[in-house]
Amino acid sequence: MKTPEADRSALADATLSLHAGAGSRQSGAPVNASPAFSTNYYTDPDAVGFSANDLTADAPHFYTRWGNPTLDLLESRLAALERGEAAISFASGMAAVSSLFLQTLRAGDHLVLANICYAGVAELANDILPGYGIEVTRVDATRPEAIAAAMRPTTRLVHVETPANPILTLVDIPAVARIAHDGGAELSVDSTIGTPVATKPILLGADYVVHSLSKYLCGHGDALGGAVIGRAESLSRLRKQNLIHLGGCLAPFSAWLILRGMETLAPRMALHEANARRVEAYLAEHPRVRSVYWPGSPRHPQHDLAVRQMRNFSGLLSFNVKDGQGPSTARRLADRLRVFAYAVSLGKAKSLIFYIPTDDLLRSSFRLEGAAARAYRDWSAEGIFRVSVGLEDADDLIADLDAALG
Known part of the structure; x- marks a missing residue:
């Protein structure tokens, strides 16, 4: 054999x-x-x-x-x-x-x-x-x-x-x-x-x-x-x-x-991707959301490269909100979410979301200045919400976000 x-x-x-x-x-x-x-x-x-x-x-x-x-x-x-x-x-x-x-x-x-x-x-x-x-x-x-x-x-x-x-x-x-x-x-x-x-x-x-x-x-x-x-x-x-x-x-x-x-990596990644596709589509149409980034979406600026290079688009996406409302939206999500956990890390079976202020990251970790800092802000605005989409039912995830975002 x-x-x-x-x-x-x-x-x-x-x-x-x-x-x-x-x-x-x-x-x-x-x-x-x-x-x-x-x-x-x-x-x-x-x-x-x-x-x-x-x-x-x-x-x-x-x-x-x-x-x-x-x-x-x-x-x-x-x-x-x-x-x-x-x-x-x-x-x-x-x-x-x-x-x-x-x-x-x-x-x-x-x-x-x-x-x-x-x-x-x-x-x-x-x-x-x-x-x-x-x-x-x-x-x-x-x-x-x-x-x-x-x-x-x-x-x-x-x-x-x-x-x-x-x-x-x-x-x-x-x-x-x-x-x-x-x-x-x-x-x-x-x-x-x-x-x-x-x-x-x-x-x-x-x-x-x-x-x-x-x-x-x-x-x-x-x-x-x-x-x-x-x-x-x-x-x-x-x-x-x-x-x-x-x-x-x-x-x-x-x-x-x-x-x-x-042992469950392949089926997990298939479900992570499928759920992320649904969540990205929801966020892209939400009136509070400025931009959403997920390599599997045609809205991603580098989607063509993603298609050439990736056979699965993973379950991680990020988004930012309009009108400088990042900190208040982060507080609202932390208080109201019931399925998502407001927590750092990614790649878990359970869905996670966390807000990363742009000024903090540029100052403490990336230390970008000038054109590099401006390029990062073009993507992140005043802060980015990193969303690790888990294995829950996609309808439940969307309903949880909808109730929390308002």
């Missing part, structure tokens, strides 16, 4: 998210969830030397910070879904990004960073990397020519996020990959919002894919995790150096929770 690992590239995402990495099934083996190996250590006197510097790719398990069977399964499944050679799991998405940046960049190197990305990544680049002698140029990544203009002989990495949090701008991955590679750099893509169901950046030319596993891949809001997917040789160095020595390893039980969530 042909197993999923025999030719994983021939299998659909819905199948891979259930079976990839599990290997052949032996008689009497459990068919349901894989076990969580919640142990710190293993007994094998010949496994490896005392130092992780002696670790080899084929070494048996020795210490969970170095590797664990539950993490192995999660990493194999992620690599299969992203069509990468290998994956490494981390304790959070920020641990994954930080480890990748510190592995790839050294003093004197240059990072080109999308100026709209997850706030924690922006703050890492603004506040911490320069202290290590790493230069950072932030650019409008929706314009490949801006990335090309920012490249230097010392550029080692270009990092983008698509769709970008929180305003859902998109990046043309193949175009940016060509620019990065022509300049002797690598490209990493944060695909957390899209998920592997929507976009496979490695197939589009990226060298690394980054995920916050806490979001759609887990799907239930009960575990933190992160991952980097890429070439086996590069990730072997990343594991041996930064994962092990910086210590941001994923707990086995968290990995088990994420694996459990991944």
